[in-house]
Amino acid sequence: MEVKYLLKDQRDKLQIFALGGLDEIGKNMYVVQYGNDIVVIDSGLMFPEVDMLGIDIVIPDVSYLVEHQSKVRGIIITHGHEDHIGALPYILRRINVPIYATQLTMGLVEHKLREAHILNDVKRTVIHKRSQITLGALKATFFRTNHSIPDAVGVCIDTPEGAVVHTGDFKFDMTPVNEETADMHRMAEIGRKGVLCLLSDSTNAERPGFTGSEKSVGESLIEVFRQSKQRVIVATFASNIHRVQQVVDASVRYGRKLAVVGRSMINVVNIASELGYLKVPDDLIIELDDINRLPAHKVAIISTGSQGEPMSALTRMANASHRKVEILPGDTVVIAATPIPGNEKAIGRTVDQLFRIGANVVYSANAHVHVSGHGSQEDLKLMLNLMKPKYFMPIHGEYRMLRAHAQLAESVGVRPENIFICDNGDTVEIFGGRARYGPKHYTGKVLIDGLGVGDVGNIVLRDRKLLSQDGILVVVVTLSKANGTILSGPDIISRGFVYVRESEKLLEDANKVVSLTMEKCMKDQVNEWASYKTNIRDALSKFLFEKTRRRPMILPIIMEV
């Protein structure tokens, strides 16, 4: 009896871990497992790091879920941002499990699955604030939060060990736009009943104070609309429906018609309007083709491109290469966003271009046109105090953010030994009310390049890096199979190294180096092509480095006939 009891206990530990989202911003995917029941929270993508050349997006490695497929009861999605839903099309092709999400989030997920042609294969359940979802031994309920997209929720998962709460991305907005405030009453109730472990958003854990209200951005927008005598163009994140709503409201208030520009903006505005998250008067929206029929002071435009993305609508307008919108001197352009780290230069260039055209540019350096969707230190402490968790696991952030969040937790009374700063794959195991680090699960990054999922790895990236720095020299020579004499070549072809026209002498000399090396190889009776190639590569590399201080990739090719 006792042995059996122990076995059962070992099986039914509670495990909490991340397959993505820790020590990074992006590809969020958290797992709560109790015995044979697995619940996944979110399934996001990450944009590639600068050294991931040519990569389009990065998703979590879900080998663990594939291996335990039969145990996965479902994926709960906290909100509709790409870093929470973007990996779904890839992951649902590998494991077909039910999806749970609020209405708007599901609308955005469905759009994505439709584009991937797998919509009809996936079981989907729309949840609302009173939903209770049974997932094996686990039960999920939800609480409304405020974030930079409507319909965001946190999740409370009741387990036999106690409640595990995942906040999703959140802030406390005391004057939200077009939605209710975060459901503090429900959070208080969850906290009162007792939270075993809290997983909370760490994005802004380094920022003091409270994050500002979305409404404060609306006040700036209204001021801009009030003062503008020509067109007003507002660029912002398409998914920030609250901000889009404020542009809609300002347009109505100042008698302007509104045109919508940019694929993702059109898409999100459509979905959000259909589902009632965006309230747009019937006659407000006009086609882009019609903006020139109205006087400039009767037109507003909402657009993508707030991050200076090269192909976005705003960037094309700034470069005077947009097919339908020409920005004129005196027009006002609002960039209602702050730069995501890495995008500062691109946004700077866009602002410069707009100023050059003569536009009034309203942006983060000269106006209050953005607030974050993530809670700052005081928001995070409020969450911690409402939930009063026994154990705490900061999530959704790079290491220093997780660490700053851990310090906040300590400051409000969570015991330091009860705080788990984890890496992706690290498990927190809770058994009999006591938590400790468990075994590490396999995880990683899957790089997506075009249609290839995971077929680009370190060697390919290293080659791309090399090629990007100094280009490539291809050395081709045809030898006689019979006696090893050179029948043709050596020919040297350069790409991304030097201009051939301006470096004829250098390439001629390089050719001589190759010829001499081959002669030497023949004299030394080198028999293997591999050695031939190594000798050519080494000699040429040395020669070119001496002459140019560059190290192009050298690719010797020997053809035999």
Add this chain to the structure above:
Amino acid sequence: MEVKYLLKDQRDKLQIFALGGLDEIGKNMYVVQYGNDIVVIDSGLMFPEVDMLGIDIVIPDVSYLVEHQSKVRGIIITHGHEDHIGALPYILRRINVPIYATQLTMGLVEHKLREAHILNDVKRTVIHKRSQITLGALKATFFRTNHSIPDAVGVCIDTPEGAVVHTGDFKFDMTPVNEETADMHRMAEIGRKGVLCLLSDSTNAERPGFTGSEKSVGESLIEVFRQSKQRVIVATFASNIHRVQQVVDASVRYGRKLAVVGRSMINVVNIASELGYLKVPDDLIIELDDINRLPAHKVAIISTGSQGEPMSALTRMANASHRKVEILPGDTVVIAATPIPGNEKAIGRTVDQLFRIGANVVYSANAHVHVSGHGSQEDLKLMLNLMKPKYFMPIHGEYRMLRAHAQLAESVGVRPENIFICDNGDTVEIFGGRARYGPKHYTGKVLIDGLGVGDVGNIVLRDRKLLSQDGILVVVVTLSKANGTILSGPDIISRGFVYVRESEKLLEDANKVVSLTMEKCMKDQVNEWASYKTNIRDALSKFLFEKTRRRPMILPIIMEV
């Protein structure tokens, strides 16, 4: 007589223009020309933009100076930062003209020229605050400013048309470290006598308020030293001697020995100590090899790497790959700098690594450990009010900064029509006290890659960009000269495209596409290799895009024997 008079007038206009530094941060080089006398101010480099793959540095195109070499009376250097002196070794090889600089600046310039083996070829004059330099019809005097390097000056150039003032990089530091405050009395005197045209530093023209005093950073450093129980490691810009001085002072105060790490830090500390700009007690500095012989609380280290540069000392310490310094849990690391735009991610990674090791990391997000060297809006207005220029030309900044500076000038009373926001090469011509835009002079960017100066242009960069995204496929085939039959190949070699091992089928199919294309070419009696190659490239490109949604560079090579 009248004709002759007109001719003389035309010759002796005053021209002011930039060969670098406008609409960019970097490669500063400004020119004041009166008739046959040219004075150049600064000669800086710029670090490459992200799309300049493989490029080491960028310098101004000085064709104009080479063409008018006989008129160039000298180059005045305002201070010793790379964006003001870094192009000197390249430019002095093309035009040998005298250099004028203050003592420390000259020390740094000489180090650079010595490394380039041209020190003895260049005539050098050290200037001080009372210096008057006659440069043809032009006369230069100087005024001390505060900046993030000692011995920075502004320049007043007296011309027959009036005084042209160039501020250099500056802020007003009311409590500077180890130097005097900016020479406001001299500035006031210049202003009282009348300034025809002011050229002023626009870097922080978007920032409200006054820039903080360097001394305020010292207060934070002292607090860090006071609290630290183990080693203190401070990373900052090597050239910020004031800050280095404060680290020296804190080390002395708390009884720590100081080790200096990083090539540029050692170099600058040596030059600045020799010239008396850095006051270091005799027994303070210890060799890095000796740090382990002292207890941890007796050691401080000053290091490079405050921008997360991959090969820098701090980055290697953070990655536990520094040969001599191992950071231990409980050590304190101060990153006394803010990220230069573009470096945020690299610095973030360094901070993360240091936290992981268990260090206390003191950085911009959690402490006041940096102030800018450039004046904010109130500093800039103070300068404008002291100088009271008739004409104003904002310099040293991207377009939006120049524009913000122009607005500041307007706000203190400069007439809008007297403000010239220029591009590099645009000239402001002043004649008879009246300014207008003159002819545009040729200028541009010269890219330096290894030993190559200007040999990498748009085509090479475009190829590097292509190669970096999807790699390259080389297709080689050997044909018979006699009858055009294939003797060997087609062989396909891939680099940076896909793993060959995991994509055998794809490459086999690609091979078939090439063979079929060649057969078709033969059947169609295509005679030119160029057409052969185009056909192969097109067919393979189409095939690969369909299969992978990638567009590798395709390089067909046909060998004939």
